[in-house]
Amino acid sequence: MTDPLGQNFDRLAVDRVMDLMAIPGPSGREAAVATHVADLLRKAGLPDSAIRHDSAARRAGTGGEVGNLIVKLPGTTRGPRRLMMAHLDTVPLCEGAEPVRKGDWVHARSSETALGGDNRAGVAVVLNSALTVLEQKLPHPPLTLLFTVQEEVGLLGARNVTRGQLGKPSLCFNWDGGAPNIAVIGATGDDHLDIEVRGLASHAGGHPEDGVSAIAVAARAIADLTDNGWHGLIEKGRNTGTSNIGFVSGGGATNVVTNHVVLRAEARSHKPQFRRRIVSEFRKAFERAARATTNAAGQAGQVQISVRDKYEAFRMPKSTPCVTAALAAVAKAGMDPQTRIVNGGLDANWMYTHGLPTVTLGCGQAGIHTVEETLHIPSFLAACRVGVVVATATESEAD
Template identity: 50%
Template sequence: MAKKNAVPSLQHEPDLKKAEQLILDLLPIPGKSGEEGKVVAFIKEQLLAAGAPAEAIITDNAHTKSILKGEVGNLIFKLPGTKKAPRRMLSAHMDTVPICVGCEPKRDGEFIRSANPATGLGGDDRAGAATILTAALEILRNKLPHPPLTFCWFTQEEIGLQGARNLQVPLLGKPAMAFNWDGGAANKLTVGATGGYRMDIKIAGQASHAGVAPERGISAIGIAALAIADLQRGGWHGLVEKGKSRGTSNVGFIHGGEATNVVTDAVTIKAEARSHDPKFRAKLIGEIEKAFKSAAKEIKNSEGKRGSVTIDGRLDYESFKLESDSPCVQLAEEAVRAVGREPLQAISNGGVDANWTNLHGIPTVTLGCGQMNVHMTSEMLDLKMYRDACRIALHLATA
């Protein structure tokens, strides 16, 4: 490892024209969460054409365990090292959000945008997928020396990190560290991220005629309204700050009712709670549960009956924080400096695949590829950042 104040240099330069063509080829391939089969086929085809042994390319069964299921699992490509060193993993996710299906990528100066005004670009995270594929192809085509390597393209990141969560870890070959590419600037190192918990809340009331006998009904909408108002008044909804503890919560989906002349007897709600502190996140979850159960007790009909609340929750991803002197952070900083940029450490309030790879025991830093305005029709990819991301990835795979 280079000295902290030394400026490392790149050992190998990737073919950046091929790297640019690769991202242009990947972007229009449809592949929203659970439908990544065509993306997997493209990446496999590229690896085999560059000389990868077919037996070194496998997919796991993560898609059979996810909440969505899906066409295919995570794509894994392993290479034995040409020099003795701990195994490293390079990763990115293949899926895009639905708004990116139908993307028509076009180059606009030093940016790539979608020529279809109704779609996003899908640089989140096809740029990451292309970045690590570029590194793999450069090594294969040029027979570059390298430590043992694992390349992993995750599925279903956009719906709660399902690919990384259900990853068949033994198939990776025991990497000592990992470098993950997702959104943001090429010099941004995400070394920590929050933990997230999602909740499905079902409220059962009692239907009645809203004009003739509303008093006989138990409004599930009324219960939901009381609970949400209680959370808002108590400072437990939105940005939540209690003393030194901090987190967020959100009721993001409500469905119920079919007509105004019927007291609604059923409401479905989806909510979430996030915090870097697992104990405070548990407190947040408890306050949400308490608010809905209390609201169900508060409302009763003329016959003295009350509604009920059923809550089904699950941990989406656990928080993590890497120390600045950990080997993967130091190596990532060196690689960023090698392309002439100054590394910037960041903590994310969203989830990344690294939440799960860290929990699986693989210290993982996440870097950016130049994606901008992700999940929007105005999304674009900064090609200068993307080119540097490809250079950083190859450096980390070979240095």
């Protein structure tokens, strides 16, 4: 594909992503980066009426600064409306990041921060695509730009998006981590578990036998899950999944038998029924542990587990229109198109649940959520070229 702006295309795209990565914007505090994006679109000629925020933050109940940023461009050519999206927020480790470019790579200046390429690179791809078609007056079908909030804390922006404000898109494309030539056509589902263990407090030196240690209950349950293959990588016949207990809190003094422990866990699988089985095994392990942990009087601990779905698994055939369009765009941009299924969650999970099948493409980020995070500039620029192809619908019209 010939760059619409020639050599200037690359320079502008890199400048835009560097600017975006330098703006603080963790989950729930995306207002500054959303304003930056909206201001650039206004300067390119979009009226205020084309730019709005939905009520996703209010509906999520998290107290976020803003909802999803939704921008609609009327088409200059006939064709199905296309939605291009990326999430605005970064993980807390990115706060204070100063992006520095060295050759083909961008990293954070400080070794104490992540970079924020996840997902400011995706935001830059969508933004750059829109600015390119506006500034160069390139023919394009109707476009909706969706910049979601609070992706990093459970895909809350996509979960609570106001679908009626999206303009009924027919083809949906999401940009997030990974290589620019790989189209993600499926992802796992995830259930969140809040586990509360209650025991009985007693003096750990004077009368430990009167107490029921909530820590002991939790330890027994975790050992049970681990020994029986229900924690970590789970492989049971043809069924696979993962689980993890990632948070444990309880106790305050060594001379008191701890009577209260809180744990947070997750269960993932591409098969909803097997994910429910993992949750059931967690419940049974903790209930067994509570019954088995008693004091001298035969009193036992108690367990309460609440479960909420974070997102459901999805898998699209390669023949899905958004997938064939994405693969054609990758090929048009001069790369070898590939597909894959991932074990993480994406905004595309919720878009699919909302009835909007969405393919996800990468932007060249690596080492995300760590201080080793980098952005590979050639891969990012390749993603930007794919974005312009998608926005102008110049790929095969087989979709």
